[in-house]
Amino acid sequence: MAWMATLRGSANKGRNQDSAVIRDLYVSLEEVFTGVTKKRKITRNVLLTADGRSTLREEKILTIEVKPGWKEGTKIIFEKEGDQSPGKIPADIIFIIRDKPHPLFKRDGANLVYTAKIPLRDALRGTLVSVPTLTGQRVALNFNKETTKPQTTRRLKDTVFPIQRIRRGRVILSSTLISNSL
Numbered sequence: 147m148a149w150m151a152t153l154r155g156s157a158n159k160g161r162n163q164d165s166a167v168i169r170d171l172y173v174s175l176e177e178v179f180t181g182v183t184k185k186r187k188i189t190r191n192v193l194l195t196a197d198g199r200s201t202l203r204e205e206k207i208l209t210i211e212v213k214p215g216w217k218e219g220t221k222i223i224f225e226k227e228g229d230q231s232p233g234k235i236p237a238d239i240i241f242i243i244r245d246k247p248h249p250l251f252k253r254d255g256a257n258l259v260y261t262a263k264i265p266l267r268d269a270l271r272g273t274l275v276s277v278p279t280l281t282g283q284r285v286a287l288n289f290n291k292e293t294t295k296p297q298t299t300r301r302l303k304d305t306v307f308p309i310q311r312i313r314r315g316r317v318i319l320s321s322t323l324i325s326n327s328l
Contacts, residue, residue, distance in 0.1 A: 164237035167228050171241040173212055175248045175258065179280045181214040188239065191229040198232030210241055218245045218253065250278055261320045264289075 171184060186208050194200035210222050220243040228237030251258040262275050272290035279285060 161233055161235050163235035164228055164231070166238045166240050168240045168242065170244045171210060171212075171222070172244050172246045173216075174246045175251055175253065176280050177212060178216055178243075178245070179214060182212045184210045184212060186210065186241070188227065190227065190236075191231070193230040193232065196232070201230075208239065208241075212243065215256075216243050217255075218243055251280070259320055 169186070171186070173182065173184070187205060188208060189203060189205050191201045192204045194202055206227070208224055208227065222241045222243075224239040224241075226236040227239045230236050245253055251260055253259075258280070260277055262277065264273060264275065269289075275287045275289060276284045277287055
């Protein structure tokens with residue numbers, strides 16, 4: 147086996163690799179929450195002969211397994227899947243995870259932030275705030291025993307956003323007071 151590695155190393159010696167092809171892969175927060183399989187079709191040139199005079203245009207489907215909790219910026223690398231050309235190592239194809247904008251949440255590291263608009267009257271008297279989750283459920287937060295201040299932040303105990311396998315993020319309520327409803 148060691149001689150196989152030596153042969154492969156000597157076959158690529160002196161050859162340059164084409165620059166990586168980088169593409170963004172947009173995922174929704176719901177997809178990151180549960181995990182998802184994404185497929186992307188690529189088209190590349192494949193050499194039929196070593197001299198490069200005969201090439202074939204090939205379509206290929208790349209499958210990307212997005213794991214629950216992957217952070218924005220995570221890179222998925224498909225080694226040597228780019229165009230083939232004589233005397234060069236095919237380029238790597240790299241997909242970078244990007245968050246799609248969400249109508250209710252913003253991601254802050256491992257946490258999701260939900261901003262609730264609370265009328266000033268309710269903030270002064272105490273109120274119950276219904277906070278949505280990515281699973282479609284709602285969690286009620288009781289502010290009846292306290293005055294809600296601008297930019298109050300609360301972590302919801304029972305709602306989690308998976309991030310890697312080690313730790314889980316939380317849904318955070320950030321309140322904005324509305325003064326025109328007195």
